[in-house]
Amino acid sequence: MLLSNFRTLRGQIERSDGHLSDMKKMWVDDENERLCCCEYVNRHGVRSHVAACCCDCEDLDDACDRFFKQESQNPGSMSRVVADISDRVRIPWLKGGARKVDLTIIPPLVLLPAMLHLAAFHFLLGAVVLITLPILLLWYYYFTHRKKARNMFFLSLALFSLAYMYYLFVAEVVPRGGVGAVSVGMVTAGLLLTLLSLANTKRGPGFVEVDRESVTLLPEEDGGLDIRRKNWCSVCRVVRPPRAGHCRICGICVLRHDHHCVWIDSCVGLANHQSFLLTLIFFLSTAFSGIFLVLRSVCPEQNVFTALFYCPGVYKEYRAALCFTCAWYCTVVSFGLLHLLLTQLLNISRNVTEREARTAIRERAGRRAPWGHVGIHSRGLRANWLEFWSGADQQKDSANCGAEATSKACYSTSDSMNVPL
Numbered sequence: 001m002l003l004s005n006f007r008t009l010r011g012q013i014e015r016s017d018g019h020l021s022d023m024k025k026m027w028v029d030d031e032n033e034r035l036c037c038c039e040y041v042n043r044h045g046v047r048s049h050v051a052a053c054c055c056d057c058e059d060l061d062d063a064c065d066r067f068f069k070q071e072s073q074n075p076g077s078m079s080r081v082v083a084d085i086s087d088r089v090r091i092p093w094l095k096g097g098a099r100k101v102d103l104t105i106i107p108p109l110v111l112l113p114a115m116l117h118l119a120a121f122h123f124l125l126g127a128v129v130l131i132t133l134p135i136l137l138l139w140y141y142y143f144t145h146r147k148k149a150r151n152m153f154f155l156s157l158a159l160f161s162l163a164y165m166y167y168l169f170v171a172e173v174v175p176r177g178g179v180g181a182v183s184v185g186m187v188t189a190g191l192l193l194t195l196l197s198l199a200n201t202k203r204g205p206g207f208v209e210v211d212r213e214s215v216t217l218l219p220e221e222d223g224g225l226d227i228r229r230k231n232w233c234s235v236c237r238v239v240r241p242p243r244a245g246h247c248r249i250c251g252i253c254v255l256r257h258d259h260h261c262v263w264i265d266s267c268v269g270l271a272n273h274q275s276f277l278l279t280l281i282f283f284l285s286t287a288f289s290g291i292f293l294v295l296r297s298v299c300p301e302q303n304v305f306t307a308l309f310y311c312p313g314v315y316k317e318y319r320a321a322l323c324f325t326c327a328w329y330c331t332v333v334s335f336g337l338l339h340l341l342l343t344q345l346l347n348i349s350r351n352v353t354e355r356e357a358r359t360a361i362r363e364r365a366g367r368r369a370p371w372g373h374v375g376i377h378s379r380g381l382r383a384n385w386l387e388f389w390s391g392a393d394q395q396k397d398s399a400n401c402g403a404e405a406t407s408k409a410c411y412s413t414s415d416s417m418n419v420p421l
Helices: 002-033 058-068 077-088 103-119 123-145 153-176 181-201 212-216 224-230 273-298 318-349 354-363 381-390 395-404
Strands: 039-041 047-049 245-247 252-254 259-261 266-268 367-369 372-374
Touching: 058 077, 103 123, 103 153, 103 318, 123 153, 123 318, 153 181, 153 273, 153 318, 181 273, 273 318, 273 381, 318 354, 318 381
Parallel strands: none
Antiparallel strands: 039 047, 245 252, 259 266, 367 372
């Protein structure tokens, strides 16, 4: 009797707890719906306003107080200050309250115009800026890559570079003459195609969906269990299909994972590899066309192919020097992306992803060939390209690889593929 009463009481408590939880969830949802455009819920779960961005910052007050008193800072105080600042930088939004702004978006908006305008004063300053800028970008890339966290810096730099270069082209180069309406239309069309391809690429690389049957019903015969264990992702808790890989930066498994591209702040995989390649092609075509038109405008007396290295008198006029500096900046960026495009073309021709190629080099696996490795899925140049544009996922060949295989030869489905890049 006592045990029965205890079970009844416990059931009532659980039902009441569930009811309270549902009521709390409904209240939070209702509160979020009633947020005005300038309100938001901060990281502590408290409702706040964008106008109060400088109020009640106890961590910042304590850090400043200790700094002026020349006392040591509390452990983790600066990280809390940075977290508060990043949480309070928001813009008003019509639906759901104020939206948070990623602070990594801001530096390119300030640094890029400042450095380009500085480089336009003298050719020595231009040389220093154009040498320093790639070094700083490489340093920032390796600094942030170690943290395995996403940031919008490179995507912001790419988009702002496109917008700013196009603005200077229309505002400075076109009025100088020598650029017809057809040329302006071609550059504009190239810019729009680049942005459309980028937007399509940002829709997602194709993620591995959790299949509960594949997790629970592992095959026990014919070595199938070993193959599944090799492709098991302990983070996503899913059995990865062949050629899929886990991205530590995105924190999820990606179908036919090629690589994580910082320039688009997203992974490149089965669903967006074609649009990523088109983005590179459109961008480089537009960039080289723009460089050609700029050099022909600011250095009309020089050959276009030598004007980039020798354009006498260009620094006598500041506007012409600014256009010339931007042409050099576009050239540096374009050759960096040209290397990426050539790498992609070679990998696609050999039916190997960038992830598989890096793993093969690291483990000395796969079949070597001039300018890279040949994937185990390669069927020849024409078939590989047809398969790439059709979006096939190599399911049959990967199954054959799992039936044959060793961890050295079938590096696309082996333990080596369990090492996230």
